Every structure is written in structure tokens, then in C-alpha cells.
Amino acid sequence: MGGREATAMRRREMLGLSGAALAGSLTLTACGGSADGARAGAFSPAESSPAESSPAQAEVPVTPPEDLMREHGVLKRVLLIYREGIRRIGNGEQVPAQALNAGARIIRSFIEDYHEHLEEKYVFPPLKKAGKLTDTVPVLELQHQRGRVLTGRILDMTGASKTPGTGDRRDVVAAMAAFIRMYEPHEAREDTVVFPAFRDVVPPRRFLELGEIFEDEEHRRFGSSGFTGVVGQVADIEKTLGIYDLARFTPKV
Incomplete structure (x- = not known):
């Protein structure tokens, strides 16, 4: 088995x-x-x-917040890919369109269509029902919508048929910068406030059921490799940009 x-x-x-x-x-x-x-x-x-x-x-079952938080790790790594693209464009280098498009496609399929779908279907509703985080959850839902708009722009401006001109270079930088600015506090608020509150309002039996639902959905969408396979895709993009080596981020002091 x-x-x-x-x-x-x-x-x-x-x-x-x-x-x-x-x-x-x-x-x-x-x-x-x-x-x-x-x-x-x-x-x-x-x-x-x-x-x-x-x-x-x-073996201890993987809980829903653990699943969601490790998926935030994938998001963080794509934000680093976007930052590298912004850095290169700002230095007048060639737009790494293929790498940026691949990163945006991971955001679309893994974060927006899968991860955010789980949050919108299983995490936010019990919080609303319990009257918890009534100011926070609507903002997170709106940010999901705005993020999808920004991802669409990045995909359009880095597609295979596009040769980014001066205006497109400026626009793709603006879209990536806006995405980074929104999602850094977005995911931090979910990790530190939303997921702990979600745990508090969901009964233990349902909590374990959701862990199984999340696992099944992950493999239904992304095959037997699931999360691990997506992490491998992100690593491949990082390698093409020369940002895979963790040691390169260590400052000299």
C-alpha cells in the first residue's frame, strides 16, 4: 500500500x-x-x-493549517521569482519572460485555483458563521479577487507571443510589485490570525475530516506527487534564474 x-x-x-x-x-x-x-x-x-x-x-495526520501554511511557502518562493524579475528589468536586463510566466502559472493553478479555493470553501465560511474576524475575512476575499486580476496581467504580458517593449516592461513590474505588496501581509495575517481562529471554531472531528479533504483535493489536481511536485517546479524556475542556492541570500557581515 x-x-x-x-x-x-x-x-x-x-x-x-x-x-x-x-x-x-x-x-x-x-x-x-x-x-x-x-x-x-x-x-x-x-x-x-x-x-x-x-x-x-x-504517523500523525497533517492538519489543514499545516497544509495551507506550507502552500504559503510555495507562494513566498514565487514572490522571490517576481522580485528577481523586477531586479533584472530595473537594471535594464532582458525580461526573463519565460520564468515569470511559469511562476505566474503556478500562482494561477496552485495558489488561486487550489489553495484559495480551499480557503474560500472551507476556512472562511466557519469563521463567518461564528462571527469571527468579520473585518478581516472580507478583505482577504477581495484580495483573492484582485490577485487573480494581477496574475492575469502578468500572464498576458509574459506569454510566449509577447516581446515586452518599454511600456510592457513597466507594466509587468507594476503588476508584480502590486502582487508582492498585497500578498506578503495577506499570507502573514492568515498564518498568524486566520488559521488559529479557524482551528478554534472547527470541532476536532471536522478538523480531521478537512485534513483528508485537503489531501484528496491536492492529489486530484496535481497527481501523486502533489505538493512535492509543485515545489520541484518552483525549484526548476529558481535554477534558471540563478536564485535556487539558499546560501546566496546570506548577507556578508
Whole structure:
């Protein structure tokens, strides 16, 4: 049995637990492991006996906020691609149209059509129903709409048939800069305010159900590689621009 199928079975088994047990398992997820550990099910020896050490028994389900926050990591990396494009255009270099278009296509398919769809369908409605973040959620929804407009402009101005002239260079920089300016505070507010509030208003059983829904939707849209495959696509774009090496961002002091 593959890893994804085993994870789905374990999630379904956990859905049969009592509410108290579910609450305890979610606390363990939030406090007991790293993002990598949550996927791999890594517990320290002190936390599990030999009888409990098999991967099938040790794995902790990935929670909806963890899924959404790691997807924000993909968004952040595309924002770095946009920043590199802005830097090159500002220096009078050739527009890296192919790389920028590829980044915008990831924003369109993975962030806007998938990630934001999950937020709009499953995260925002329970907050509205609970009367939480009534000033924040409408702004986030409007920003999703405006982001799609900006992405459309970037895609149009960096398409294969386009040779960006002076005006297009200026316009694509303006679109990318506006997108960056909006989405940096947007994702930060979701990570620090919206997702914790979402956890508070969703019952533990439903919380685990949503984790399974998010996982299934990810693989339905992006195949068996899912999130990992999208990260690989972003890394390929970074390599073409020479910004993949993490060490190059370390300042000299």
C-alpha cells in the first residue's frame, strides 16, 4: 500500500475516535513535531514504545493549517521569482519572460485555483458563521479577487507571443510589485490570525475530516506527487534564474 493510501486509512480510523481523543491527537500535532515529522510520523524514542514504533502507528495526520501554511511557502518562493524579475528589468536586463510566466502559472493553478479555493470553501465560511474576524475575512476575499486580476496581467504580458517593449516592461513590474505588496501581509495575517481562529471554531472531528479533504483535493489536481511536485517546479524556475542556492541570500557581515 502506498504512503498516501495508508495516510488516508489512518485518517479514517482516527475519525472513529471520541472527541476527547481527537482533541488530544490535534494537540500532539500542534506541539509535538516539526512539519517534516508530521508527514513522516517521526516520534522520539521517549515518546513511543517498541510496540508502537511502526510507521503506520506513529504517523500523525497533517492538519489543514499545516497544509495551507506550507502552500504559503510555495507562494513566498514565487514572490522571490517576481522580485528577481523586477531586479533584472530595473537594471535594464532582458525580461526573463519565460520564468515569470511559469511562476505566474503556478500562482494561477496552485495558489488561486487550489489553495484559495480551499480557503474560500472551507476556512472562511466557519469563521463567518461564528462571527469571527468579520473585518478581516472580507478583505482577504477581495484580495483573492484582485490577485487573480494581477496574475492575469502578468500572464498576458509574459506569454510566449509577447516581446515586452518599454511600456510592457513597466507594466509587468507594476503588476508584480502590486502582487508582492498585497500578498506578503495577506499570507502573514492568515498564518498568524486566520488559521488559529479557524482551528478554534472547527470541532476536532471536522478538523480531521478537512485534513483528508485537503489531501484528496491536492492529489486530484496535481497527481501523486502533489505538493512535492509543485515545489520541484518552483525549484526548476529558481535554477534558471540563478536564485535556487539558499546560501546566496546570506548577507556578508
